[in-house]
Amino acid sequence: MTTILVATVKGGSGKTTISTNLxxxxxxxxxxxxxxxxxxxxxxxxxxxxxxxxxAPIQGAEWMKELGRPPADVAFTIIDAPAALKTKQIEDVVAxxxxxxxxxxxxxxxxxxxxxxxxKLDDIGSVSKGRKAVGLVGNRMRAGTRSSDRLAEFMTxxxxxxxxxxxxxxxxxxxxxxxxxxxxxxxxRYATLKEDWWPLLEFARYG
Numbered sequence: 001m002t003t004i005l006v007a008t009v010k011g012g013s014g015k016t017t018i019s020t021n022l023x024x025x026x027x028x029x030x031x032x033x034x035x036x037x038x039x040x041x042x043x044x045x046x047x048x049x050x051x052x053x054x055x056a057p058i059q060g061a062e063w064m065k066e067l068g069r070p071p072a073d074v075a076f077t078i079i080d081a082p083a084a085l086k087t088k089q090i091e092d093v094v095a096x097x098x099x100x101x102x103x104x105x106x107x108x109x110x111x112x113x114x115x116x117x118x119x120k121l122d123d124i125g126s127v128s129k130g131r132k133a134v135g136l137v138g139n140r141m142r143a144g145t146r147s148s149d150r151l152a153e154f155m156t157x158x159x160x161x162x163x164x165x166x167x168x169x170x171x172x173x174x175x176x177x178x179x180x181x182x183x184x185x186x187x188x189r190y191a192t193l194k195e196d197w198w199p200l201l202e203f204a205r206y207g
Contacts (some may be wrong), residue, residue, distance in 0.1 A: 001074055004204050005097035007081035007090070009120075010113035013103045014139040016043040017172055018200075019080035022101075024128045024181025025201055026076050027056035036061040038093070050179030067092060076204070077079035087120060093122050099207045100132055101163075101200070103139045104148035104155070111154050118158055133207035135163035137200060142168050164200040170191055 006019045011013065016039075023035045033057050037044040048060040061068055063079075070077040081093055090198035100121065104114045114136075121127045121134060136155045141148040148165075171193055174180055182190045183197070 001071060001077065002099070002205065003073075003077040003079065003097050004081045005081060005093055006103065006175065007079075007084060007085065007093065007098045007100065007117075008102050008104065008114060009083055009117045010104075010110050011083040013083075013105050013110060014054045014166075015039075015083075016047070016080055017176070018101060018103050018137060018139065018166075019044055019078050020047050020176065021172070021181040022184070022200065022204060023058050023076075024056065025080045025183040025197060026078075026204070028181075028183045031075045032055075032059075032073060034059045034061055034070050034077045036063050036068065036070070036077055036079045037109070038063050038067075039080060040064050041082070043059065044080040047099045047176060047179055050177070052179060055180060055184050067096065090120055091124055094121065094127065094132060094154055096131060098128075099203060100134045101137055101203070102134060102160070103137045105140045106138070106145070106151040108150075111151070115158065120158060122159075133203070134160045134170070135200075135203045137163060138161055138165040140168040163203045164196060166196050166200075178186075 006015050023033050027033045035044055045062055065187055078092060104110050126132045138151050138155060182193050
């Protein structure tokens, strides 16, 4: 089993968008997936509640009060972490994870918050010694804008690997309302968006 933590200390960076679409992508490829919601806002849990019965199945778990244990038959566990993680909580969820995805949106405020979070990760021995893979995902990026260009440059200078750039698109709002991810949808509208996710899926599987 592989456990993937999606986390950062800044709200509004798209942790749930990454978590739900990653879970849907893995499930649609035939993998057994658990989506564990640690956030009291319950966004991932509510998304699962809207998921159609004919969509690829995803198990859900609510770990707001305490961390649980994934079932033995699950191939991938995706942990959707809240923004307000304290140092001990970060250590606990990192201990569970094989790979860590850190989303960041184009904003100097988000960049500063990301640096603080990465510093906390680097203080954890398993991360600093390379036993836990950490990957940065630029989220809601718009090609040709100064803010997105700056974010791309920022990610290369953090000391951690930039793994994907997810473009800003209305389609993500459309699928979340339906309890779906873009990999649940056919058609050319979604094919281009899926291209952004192949590096992230590779990281999720192999780190």
